[in-house]
Amino acid sequence: MDQVQTIKKDDIEIRIIRPKCIGAATCVVYAPATFDLDKTNIAIIKEGQWDKLEKIIAAAQSCPVTAIEVFSGGKKLFPKE
Numbered sequence: 808m809d810q811v812q813t814i815k816k817d818d819i820e821i822r823i824i825r826p827k828c829i830g831a832a833t834c835v836v837y838a839p840a841t842f843d844l845d846k847t848n849i850a851i852i853k854e855g856q857w858d859k860l861e862k863i864i865a866a867a868q869s870c871p872v873t874a875i876e877v878f879s880g881g882k883k884l885f886p887k888e
């Protein structure tokens with residue numbers, strides 16, 4: 808797995824900065840169809856049908872180390888710069 812995992816689907820792009828992830832798993836609680844932990848307890852983006860965008864944003868906001876970035880239409884929705 809790359810250090811940064813990026814998956815784009817339709818208009819939405821999600822990135823996980825994996826070296827930042829501390830395995831707190833709150834992203835998995837907020838958006839269980841989108842995020843999971845791998846066997847080293849580091850977050851990954853899942854294949855298949857994702858959660859709704861609001862849930863994905865909530866998951867990104869819940870991350871204590873801001874390891875999740877969300878883009879839509881090429882614009883960064885979270886974190887805001």
Ligand code: SF4
Pocket residue numbers: 823827828829830831832833834835842849850869870871872873874875
């Ligand atoms: S919330 Fe952040 S630190 Fe916790 S598992 Fe998800 S990406 Fe990693």
